[in-house]
Amino acid sequence: MLNGNQLNAVEVIHGVVDGQPWERIIHLTGAPAEILRRGERVSCLHRESSKHFHASSSRLQALLKHQDFTVPVNYILRKGGDGRVAGREAYRVDVLPKDKARYGYQFWLDKASGLLLKSVTVDRKGRGLEVFEFVSIDIRDAIDPAVFNPGEGLHWADKPQTELEAPVPQLNWKLSWLPTGFDLSGSEMRVVDGVAASTKVFTDGLAAFSVFLEKIDSRIHTEGTQTHGATTALSRRLPVKNGEYLVTVVGEIPMETAMQVAMAVRLAGDVR
Structure with a gap:
């Protein structure tokens, strides 16, 4: 996996158990970490801590599984050339954006099985920003x-029931502008260090970004931007009558799009 100029190696184990997709992604570089998926239940495991969330199927997953798939309206699908990836014959599918609000993609699919062997996220000039590529693959009938x-020192543990039932104050906010084709796919409210934090996730079927909103001390200067490969992060302060909030946008979208999204956050009311 190449993100910008950083190369990371991972091992991916994927299969179907009791009719549900199971997946284990093992980081082979850096600190020991794994991502485990059983159906829609996903956990990010580290030796010191673990995080849990739910994930739903995407249009990309439907494409890779050869299910009914409709190309998102803001993209054009084109057949590319042939080649070899991980020692297997493959063909390339180019997914071209119709506007500047999102990136494009190149998918290399195994001719024999249709499995995704390589994906490249590209900018408007066709430059590769992020690459996922298998160097070895073993396809089996059963697993x-x-x-x-989980590996040694890592544990799959559920959240304590008390944490799940703890009351969380709500933040009432919305976006006055969204890139065409993006819709809300999920939201969450949490309390971090005693501060209510709201998260909303938006996707157009291929690309996705998250918007985080939390109240901050006006004396803290936390604005800034950062780009790493295809991932963009932007934070800006949002002054309101009862103080200031920090808006953070993170996702695989161009910086210009992230800026427009951050500027479109509208707080409809204080914490209620």
Whole structure:
């Protein structure tokens, strides 16, 4: 996996257990970490902590599984050339954006199985920003569920029930502008260090970004921008009558799009 100028190696184990997709992604570089998925339940595991969330199927997953797939309206699908990836014959599919609000993609699919062997996120000039590529792949008819168990020192643990039931104050806000084709796909309210934080996730079927909103001390200067490969992060302060809030946009979208989204946050009311 190449993100910008940073190369990371991971091992991916994927299969179907009891009719549900299971997946285990093992980071082979850096600190030990794994991402485990069982159906819509996803956990990010580290030796010191773990985070849990739910994930739903995307149009990209439907494409890779050869299910009914409709190309998102803001993209054009074109057949590219042929080649070899991970020692297997493959063909390339180019997914071209119709506007400047999103990136394009190149997908290399295995001719024999249709599996995704390589994906490249590209900017408007066709430059590669992020690359996922298998260097070795083993396709089997059956898989032992035990291979999805966490590695040594990592544990799959549920959130304590008290944390799940803790009341969380709500933030009432919306976006006055969204890039064409993006819709809300999920939202969450949490309390971090005693401060209410709201998260909303938007997707156009291929690209996705998250918007975070939390109240801050007006003396804290936390604005800034950062780009790493295809991932953009932007934070700006939002002054309101009862103080200031920090708006953060993170996702695989161009910086110009992230700026427009951050400027479009409208707080409809204080914490209620």
